[in-house]
Amino acid sequence: MSKYKAKIGLEMHCEISKTNTKLFSGAQNTYTEHANTCVRPVDMAFPGTLPVLNKEAVRLSLMTSMILGCKQPEYMYFERKNYYYPDLPKGYQITQETKPIPVGIYGSVTFECEGTLKTVRVNNIHLEEDAASLDHYYNTSNIDYNRAGVPLLELVTEPDFHSAEEAVAFLEHMRSVYQYANISDADTKKGQIRCDVNVSIMDESLDENNPENWGTKVEIKNVNSFGGVKDAINYEIKRQIELKETGEYDKMEQQTRRWDEESGTTKFMRSKVDAIDYKYFVEPNIPKFKLDPKWLEEIKKSIPRLALERKQEYQNTYGLSNYDATVLVKEREVADYFENCIQLGIEPKIASNWVSGNILGEVNKEGISIQDFYLTPAMLKQIIDPLQKGIISSKQAKEIFQKSITEKKEPKTMISTENAQISDEKELLEIITSILEKNSSQIEEYKNGRTNLFDYFVGQVMKETRGKANPVKTKELLTKELSK
Amino acid sequence: MNMEKGIVELHEMLQKKEVTPNELIAESKKRSKEIQEECNAFVTILDDVTYDGPIDTLLAGIPYGIKDNYSTKGVLSTGSSNTLKNYVPFFDATAVENLKKAHAVFVNKTVLDEFGMGGTGTTGHTGIVKNPWDNERMCAGSSAGSAAAVASGVYPYALGSDTGDSIRKPAAYCGIVGYKPTYGMISRYGLFPFASSLDTCGVLTRSVEDAAIVVDAMKGIDPKDMTSWDSSKIHLYENLKNTSPRKVCTIPEICDLKNYPNASTELKLHLENYQKTLNLLKEMGYQVEEVSIDKTLLNALASCYVILSCAEATSNMSNLTGIIFGPRSEKENVMEMIKDHRTKGFSPLIKRRFVIGSYVLQKENKDRYFHNAQRVRRLIVDRMKEILKDYDAVILPVGTGPAKKLKGQKDILDKESTVLEEHLQIANFGGFPSITIPNGFVHDLPVGINITGNCYEDEKVLQIAYDLERKMNYKGQIRKKVSHE
Numbered sequence: 009m010s011k012y013k014a015k016i017g018l019e020m021h022c023e024i025s026k027t028n029t030k031l032f033s034g035a036q037n038t039y040t041e042h043a044n045t046c047v048r049p050v051d052m053a054f055p056g057t058l059p060v061l062n063k064e065a066v067r068l069s070l071m072t073s074m075i076l077g078c079k080q081p082e083y084m085y086f087e088r089k090n091y092y093y094p095d096l097p098k099g100y101q102i103t104q105e106t107k108p109i110p111v112g113i114y115g116s117v118t119f120e121c122e123g124t125l126k127t128v129r130v131n132n133i134h135l136e137e138d139a140a141s142l143d144h145y146y147n148t149s150n151i152d153y154n155r156a157g158v159p160l161l162e163l164v165t166e167p168d169f170h171s172a173e174e175a176v177a178f179l180e181h182m183r184s185v186y187q188y189a190n191i192s193d194a195d196t197k198k199g200q201i202r203c204d205v206n207v208s209i210m211d212e213s214l215d216e217n218n219p220e221n222w223g224t225k226v227e228i229k230n231v232n233s234f235g236g237v238k239d240a241i242n243y244e245i246k247r248q249i250e251l252k253e254t255g256e257y258d259k260m261e262q263q264t265r266r267w268d269e270e271s272g273t274t275k276f277m278r279s280k281v282d283a284i285d286y287k288y289f290v291e292p293n294i295p296k297f298k299l300d301p302k303w304l305e306e307i308k309k310s311i312p313r314l315a316l317e318r319k320q321e322y323q324n325t326y327g328l329s330n331y332d333a334t335v336l337v338k339e340r341e342v343a344d345y346f347e348n349c350i351q352l353g354i355e356p357k358i359a360s361n362w363v364s365g366n367i368l369g370e371v372n373k374e375g376i377s378i379q380d381f382y383l384t385p386a387m388l389k390q391i392i393d394p395l396q397k398g399i400i401s402s403k404q405a406k407e408i409f410q411k412s413i414t415e416k417k418e419p420k421t422m423i424s425t426e427n428a429q430i431s432d433e434k435e436l437l438e439i440i441t442s443i444l445e446k447n448s449s450q451i452e453e454y455k456n457g458r459t460n461l462f463d464y465f466v467g468q469v470m471k472e473t474r475g476k477a478n479p480v481k482t483k484e485l486l487t488k489e490l491s492k
Numbered sequence: 493m494n495m496e497k498g499i500v501e502l503h504e505m506l507q508k509k510e511v512t513p514n515e516l517i518a519e520s521k522k523r524s525k526e527i528q529e530e531c532n533a534f535v536t537i538l539d540d541v542t543y544d545g546p547i548d549t550l551l552a553g554i555p556y557g558i559k560d561n562y563s564t565k566g567v568l569s570t571g572s573s574n575t576l577k578n579y580v581p582f583f584d585a586t587a588v589e590n591l592k593k594a595h596a597v598f599v600n601k602t603v604l605d606e607f608g609m610g611g612t613g614t615t616g617h618t619g620i621v622k623n624p625w626d627n628e629r630m631c632a633g634s635s636a637g638s639a640a641a642v643a644s645g646v647y648p649y650a651l652g653s654d655t656g657d658s659i660r661k662p663a664a665y666c667g668i669v670g671y672k673p674t675y676g677m678i679s680r681y682g683l684f685p686f687a688s689s690l691d692t693c694g695v696l697t698r699s700v701e702d703a704a705i706v707v708d709a710m711k712g713i714d715p716k717d718m719t720s721w722d723s724s725k726i727h728l729y730e731n732l733k734n735t736s737p738r739k740v741c742t743i744p745e746i747c748d749l750k751n752y753p754n755a756s757t758e759l760k761l762h763l764e765n766y767q768k769t770l771n772l773l774k775e776m777g778y779q780v781e782e783v784s785i786d787k788t789l790l791n792a793l794a795s796c797y798v799i800l801s802c803a804e805a806t807s808n809m810s811n812l813t814g815i816i817f818g819p820r821s822e823k824e825n826v827m828e829m830i831k832d833h834r835t836k837g838f839s840p841l842i843k844r845r846f847v848i849g850s851y852v853l854q855k856e857n858k859d860r861y862f863h864n865a866q867r868v869r870r871l872i873v874d875r876m877k878e879i880l881k882d883y884d885a886v887i888l889p890v891g892t893g894p895a896k897k898l899k900g901q902k903d904i905l906d907k908e909s910t911v912l913e914e915h916l917q918i919a920n921f922g923g924f925p926s927i928t929i930p931n932g933f934v935h936d937l938p939v940g941i942n943i944t945g946n947c948y949e950d951e952k953v954l955q956i957a958y959d960l961e962r963k964m965n966y967k968g969q970i971r972k973k974v975s976h977e
Contacts, residue, residue, distance in 0.1 A: 049583060053811035055576065056563045056585060056682040058717050090807050090853070094826045099810020149826070151815075287853035289803060289862065292689035294718055 012209045012252065014245045015222060016175050017167035018237075019204040020182060023138060024068050024159040025192045031137045031159035032059030032102065039198045043152040051157045053097035058293050061086075065159040066111070068191045069135040070299070071307050072161055073112025075185055075314070076130045081109040083298055086291040091284055094149070095139040097156060102291050103136035110134030117165075119181035120316060121174050123330070128178055129166040136160050141199070155199075161191075167206060167222075172241035175205070176234050184315045188340040196233050203231045205267075207244040209252065223248070224260050228274050231267045240267040244274055318343050326356035335364045341378045342368065348385040354392055362388060366409055382413050390419040400429045401479060431478040433485065436469075439477070440485055443468045454490060462486065495519050495555070496645040496970050499702045502554050506547045513543035513553030513597065520555035520599050523646040531622040531644070533637035535560045536568050536601040543597045550705050550729075552595035557650035559638050560601040561608055562588055562693075563682035571607045571684045572616030575812045575837030578819055585682020586717065587651065587693050587710040594709040602637030602650055606839050608658055608686040609805060610634055612896075615839050620898065623665060624971040625937055629895040632665040634658040635696060639666040642696045643971045649697040649706050655686045656797055657890075657916035659694045660928040664940025665895035667930045667969050669961075670696050671703040671954070674947045675923030676721045678707065679714030687804035690920040698968045700929060700958040704728035707950075723948075731951045735959040737777030738884040738952070740943075742770065744782045745790055746915050747888055752908055758893030759909065762939050765932040766889040769941050772963055773887070780887070783879050785872075792868045794914040797921075798845075799852045799865035806849030812837065873922040880924075880946040885956050887943050888915060890928050894937030916942060925950040927957045930966035936974045938966070 030037050033048040040046065050057035066084065073080050085108045088100040104110035115130040140156040142149050163182065169175040183201065186194040194201055208223035215221055226244060231237050244265075251257040262280040290296075315337040322333040337343045342363065349359035367388075371378050391412075395405045400423060412419045430436055443465065444451060454461040465486050469477050494502065494516055505511045524537045534557075543553050558564060561571045563581040570576045584592065591598070603616040613621040613636025621636035623629040624644040631639050635652030639662035642650050652659035654672040663670025671694050678693035685691055695706045708729050713722040749755060749763045770780050814820045814833030821832035838846070852861035879886060892909050919926035924944050931941040943960075945953035961967050 052816050054563075054581065054583075054817065055569075055571065055579070055684045055811065056581075056680075058681050060716060060718055088807055090810060092810065092813070092827070092830060094815065097811060097816060099813070100807050285855050287807070287850065287855075287858075289807070289853060292687075292719075292804060 011212055012245075012249055013212045013216060014170055014241075015167040015208050015210065015216065016169035016171070016241055017206045018163075018165045018169070018175055018178065019206075020163045020165075020179060021202045021204075022161050022163070022182070022186055022192050022194055023200040024065055024161060025194075025200060026068065026190050027062055027064045027159060029062055030157040031062050031065050031135070033157050034060075035157065037158055039200075040154060042154075043150065044154060046154045047156070051097070051153050053099070059102060059291070061294055062159065065135065067303075067307055068189075069111045069133070069159070069161055070304065071189055071311055072163075072186075072191060073115070073133055074308055075189060075311060076112060076115035076117055076133060076163070078112025078115035078130060078133060079109070080112060080299065080304060083108065083296045084111075085296045086294045087288045088291050089286040089288055091286055093139070094151060095142050095156070097140065097153065101137060101139065102294070103162075104134035105288050106132055108290075108296075117178070117181065118316070119178050120319075121177035126174060126177070128168040131164045131166055133161060133163045136162060167208070167225075172238040172245075175241055176238050179203070179234050179237060181316070184338075188312055188314045190312075199232065201232075203237055204229050205231055205237060205240055205244075207241055207248065209245060209248045223257070224262050226260075226262070226274075227264045228267050229264060229277065236267060236269060239272055240274060243272060247274065312340070315340070315343070318347075322346075322356070322360075326350075326360070328356065328360050332360050332364055335368070336360060339378070345378050345381075345385060349388060352385055352389050354385070354389055358392060358396075359388075362392070366406070370413060382416055383409070383419075387412065387419055390423070394423050394429075398429070398431060398478060398480065399423065401475075403475070404429060429478050430473055430476050431481055433481065436477060436481055436485055437489075439469060439472055440465075440482070440489055443472060444489060451490065462490070465490070493519070493645055495523055495647050496968070497648065498699050498968055499550055499554060499648050499705050502648065503547070503550045503552075506553050513545075513547075516553065517541050517543060517555050517597060517599060520647050523644070524600050524641070527624065527641055527644050527646055530627065531624050531631075531637075531640045532619050533603055533621055533640040533646075534600045535570055535572060535603055535616070535618055535637070538567065538599055541597060541599050543595070545595050547595075549594045549709070551591065551709055553597060555597050555599040555647040556591070556706075557600045557602050557638055557641050557647055558588060558598050559604050559635055559651050559653055561604055561653055561684040561686075562651060563684070564588055564598070564601065567601065569601065569684075570617065572604045572618065573606045573812075573837060573839075573842075574617045575814065575818050575833065576684075577617060579817050581682075583682065586679035586712075586714045588682065590710050590712060591706075596709070599647065600641070602635070602641055604636060604638075604653075604658075605634035606842050607684055607805075607809065608634040608653055608655055608691075609801075609842055609845055611657065611661060613637070613640075613662065614898070615841050617839075622898070623895045624973070625667065626895065626974045626976075628897055628899070628976065629937070630665070630898050632661040632891075632895060635662050635670075638696045639663055639668060639670070642666070642698060643668050645970045648702055649695055651710075652694050652696050653683055653686075654692045654694050654920065655690045655801060656914075656920055659696060660916050660926060660940075660942060661891060663696050663928045664890035664930070664938070664942075667938025667940075667966065667971065668696055668698050669700055669703050669927065669929050669957075670694070670940075671700075671707060671927040672919060672925065673707055673711065673950050674925045675920075676717070676719045677711045677723050677726075677925075677950065679712070679717040679720045681714055681716040685804075685808040687801040688808060689804060690801060690917075692920065692923075698970070700927070700954055700961050700967075701729070701732060703927065704732045704954050704958075726948075726951060728951060728954055732954055732958050735955045737779070738956055739779040739781070739882070740773065740885045740887050740956065741781045741783040741879060741883040742887055743785050743915075745785055745787050746911055752912075754906070754908060756893070758934050759912075761934040762889060762891075762893040765934065765939060766941060769931045769960070769964070770887070773960065776959065776963060781883070783883070783886075785875055785879075789868065789872055789875065790911045790915070793872065793917060794910050796865040796868045796872075797914065797917045798848060799861050800869060802845045802849035803853050803862055804849070806846045806853070809842075809846070869921045872918060876918060876922050876924065877946065884949075884952055885943050885945040887941065890916065890940040890942050894934045894939050919944045923947050925953045927953055929957050929961050930969060931960075931964060932966070936972075938969070
């Protein structure tokens with residue numbers, strides 16, 4: 009690789025899953041195993057049906073455009089992309105082109121890759137409808153129109169990535185953005201994210217800012233997992249280097265290839281000369297409309313703080329480790345929980361330990377979202393405050409935590425009564441005195457040098473109090489009494 | 493013959509119980525069958541229609557016909573195409589739904605040129621539609637069946653659709669009224685699309701009054717059609733009679749006989765008759781002036797229409813694959829199935845238009861053809877809007893004379909009179925309201941005159957038409973068959 013530099017660009021498709029209905033129909037926008045249950049006539053292109061644009065989908069796409077630092081258009085237009093395919097009932101897809109401009113053009117995204125911040129330029133982001141899904145069997149194929157018309161965002165980057173790791177880090181960053189901004193679940197398992205990748209290589213020594221030095225672009229279609237993106241890029245770089253080495257690179261045409269997951273290779277689909285002419289024209293059934301600057305301002309204000317920003321704050325302001333901060337920002341709900349704890353006055357490091365330890369442990373065990381977790385940040389505080397004041401031991405704290413979530417009872421109800429730690433010196437002294445009275449021979453041995461019997465006495469106190477004696481105080485008092 | 497009467501008169505008869513809806517329906521059905529025999533005007537004649545509901549609106553209990561490119565729930569809707577020859581929709585077009593709410597009773601579905609693409613009424617999958625005045629002539633199209641049926645007294649009105657002149661020209665050739673409202677006044681939901689930016693729902697009737705009544709019931713903003721608009725303040729029928737002499741204009745580049753040195757006798761008579769109508773308007777106190785439109789622009793009109801309408805059509809009809817609806821082909825794989833369905837299903841004329849549409853949208857041709865056509869469209873519309881700032885309406889003759897012969901007549905459009913045949917498309921380019929009414933005869937066959945006004949000024953356009961109609965003798969006219977002896 010040292011002799012060559014790869015230039016990689018991505019087209020990232022992400023379904024908007026957070027609207028109630030589809031982009032152009034009243035059918036429910038949801039993921040279900042039951043085929044053809046979320047369908048309206050327009051999704052199957054029955055004659056005479058017309059698209060009606062979903063405003064919420066436009067709002068979420070404009071929000072994405074803003075997050076990416078893109079320029080938003082003055083007017084919204086949609087275009088028809090015409091081609092025949094069984095998953096496309098109308099025979100065209102309603103989408104956006106770069107002229108007139110789509111929901112966003114010319115932005116940039118800063119993301120973290122292996123601990124370093126990188127920036128990629130965004131060429132454009134546009135809003136379009138998803139196609140139906142096809143299930144192929146031995147000699148038939150089934151069409152499921154549930155996905156037809158689901159809003160889809162296509163983000164097109166410039167070829168600014170230089171490695172598979174960078175490209176995947178970017179995808180992970182964007183997935184987090186979509187999830188944080190409540191735009192999409194961005195779940196690859198549900199097919200909500202799909203990518204096209206373009207790869208070319210050039211000599212390392214040449215200036216990559218001069219497009220004349222770039223190699224021949226190869227586009228790889230339909231890569232549907234992040235692992236696939238990584239493997240496809242690495243495979244393609246290797247393939248192109250081999251062509252260079254054997255002197256065949258210059259003969260290679262600009263082309264489209266397909267990622268074949270099974271063989272782990274890319275396969276030739278068509279060369280640029282056979283590129284499909286999609287015969288775009290402006291969609292006549294959706295009149296162009298002006299975007300109200302006030303609405304845009306509202307959208308801008310509603311963008312939540314995103315993962316990278318929060319992570320940097322956790323590290324720089326709260327002094328958390330990179331690892332802990334990464335765990336906390338992985339899901340927005342977890343980060344929100346953590347921030348709520350801090351707002352309630354829990355020390356950041358303590359909150360971090362509890363959240364990433366006990367709490368996430370339980371949440372994952374139960375397979376629920378932290379939002380549905382019984383123990384709220386306020387209840388966590390009910391445990392942490394007495395712990396810090398020494399009213400309860402850390403062992404007790406854990407017990408109370410467990411008991412609270414199993415019995416669905418607030419921790420404070422358990423601390424005030426039976427479980428409260430005994431820290432009262434008078435009470436403790438009474439207990440210690442009575443134990444020492446019953447163990448005169450052990451005292452003798454202790455005084456004769458068997459100092460390890462100290463732990464025996466502590467144990468007796470704990471036994472007597474069923475573990476509720478404040479251990480620090482107990483040790484203090486015992487030392488005092490035994491030295492008498 | 494009750495079905496030869498107008499809506500208001502029928503409504504009063506129904507109210508007074510001089511006739512029942514079911515008697516009207518029976519008469520309409522009988523007439524349908526006769527006209528089917530004679531003119532081949534229908535795709536479907538409904539068998540089991542009855543109406544026993546209230547006579548609560550002007551349209552309640554009165555039969556009407558629907559062009560077969562409107563989606564009708566539970567009733568075969570073919571678009572007069574083999575690609576949909578077995579398609580029974582499960583939803584009504586909004587316009588049909590609105591008429592249902594008004595308790596109007598539809599009794600048949602009328603033949604059109606396949607998907608509205610054609611101006612002859614001869615390309616429907618069920619065969620040619622003959623003109624009821626003269627069975628050797630065509631009705632023009634594409635709303636051919638609707639025009640033939642209304643002209644021969646099957647019912648007082650039938651629905652049409654108009655992308656270039658598909659309501660207004662057959663109306664003229666059949667001696668009746670054809671009204672295309674402002675674009676978006678009637679929802680297009682459920683209308684099989686031809687060219688979405690031009691398609692307009694409308695109606696064919698025997699009087700301006702009936703046209704106003706029917707469109708009042710059909711129109712309205714529709715959440716299912718983003719191009720529809722709120723017309724709740726427009727009351728066509730209520731305001732129809734508030735007429736006053738208006739300022740109108742003609743366009744000499746279109747209507748002046750001097751432009752046509754090789755004019756046929758029919759054309760000469762047609763234009764003379766048109767001049768007579770203009771004189772009548774002047775007598776009525778109207779200001780009638782001449783306003784020019786650049787001839788180069790007018791000459792580009794027809795080709796621009798072909799480019800834009802074909803481009804949209806080729807895309808709009810890509811859903812006709814036979815996979816989800818329509819007769820499914822029995823081929824090995826899906827692409828072959830689609831190819832087979834479309835090859836067999838569409839008539840050669842439509843395929844030709846698809847080829848044109850694809851050609852003008854191809855990357856290398858798009859700017860030269862499609863984008864230039866869009867530019868010309870804009871220029872023509874801008875010029876029209878300029879004119880309509882100063883004038884209440886533009887008044888022009890429809891076509892080059894009466895209906896054309898089905899056979900024998902050289903059907904090659906005479907180049908020099910193309911603009912006369914095609915100028916009605918201007919109203920589709922701009923979405924303008926436009927109405928054709930009969931204004932006399934040439935060789936015993938009806939001819940028409942067209943009135944086009946500015947967008948949203950449908951009331952004004954209908955008032956002028958109404959005003960003129962009552963000074964002429966053609967209101968409510970039923971075809972009088974010419975003899976060929």
